[in-house]
Amino acid sequence: xxxxxxxxxxxxxxxxxxxxxxxxxxxxxxxxxxxxxxxxxxxxxxxxxxxxxxxxxxxxxxxxxxxxxxxxxxxxxxxxxxxxxxxxxxxxxxxxxxxxxxxxxxxxxxxx
Ligand SMILES: Nc1ncnc2c1ncn2[C@@H]1O[C@H](COP(=O)(O)OP(=O)(O)OP(=O)(O)O)[C@@H](O)[C@H]1O
Ligand SMILES: [Mg+2]
Numbered sequence: 001x002x003x004x005x006x007x008x009x010x011x012x013x014x015x016x017x018x019x020x021x022x023x024x025x026x027x028x029x030x031x032x033x034x035x036x037x038x039x040x041x042x043x044x045x046x047x048x049x050x051x052x053x054x055x056x057x058x059x060x061x062x063x064x065x066x067x068x069x070x071x072x073x074x075x076x077x078x079x080x081x082x083x084x085x086x087x088x089x090x091x092x093x094x095x096x097x098x099x100x101x102x103x104x105x106x107x108x109x110x111x112x
Contacts, residue, residue, distance in 0.1 A: 006081070017061075074091060
């Protein structure tokens with residue numbers, strides 16, 4: 001199993017979510033976050049306006065995936081969230097040791 005954290009532009013959330021639903025994800029967590037990358041939040045175009053600020057609004061999506069879905073999910077997130085401009089975001093990938101569905105006590109892929 002893998003755990004993916006992707007920081008994306010808020011405007012791309014719907015497209016990314018739709019694309020992930022199409023490949024059959026069973027759940028995800030979404031959080032509104034603030035952050036910055038190499039440009040330190042400066043001179044990044046956000047919704048057509050240029051701001052000089054340190055933290056810019058982003059959306060963090062997190063999902064746990066069976067190993068067999070992982071490559072496709074990364075591909076889908078990249079494609080759906082890319083505009084080719086600075087600030088498009090980042091994907092962080094972790095090995096996931098275990099998952100538990102609390103209600104049933106299922107573990108592993110069947111808990112996802
Ligand atoms: N090294 C990092 N650690 C944690 N979060 C990061 C890191 N780099 C970027 N992020 C998060 O990802 C968001 C988007 O980063 P961003 O796409 O601007 O990265 P970048 O390295 O500056 O690339 P680009 O040059 O394409 O803008 C940031 O606002 C921040 O929330
Ligand atoms: Mg940047």
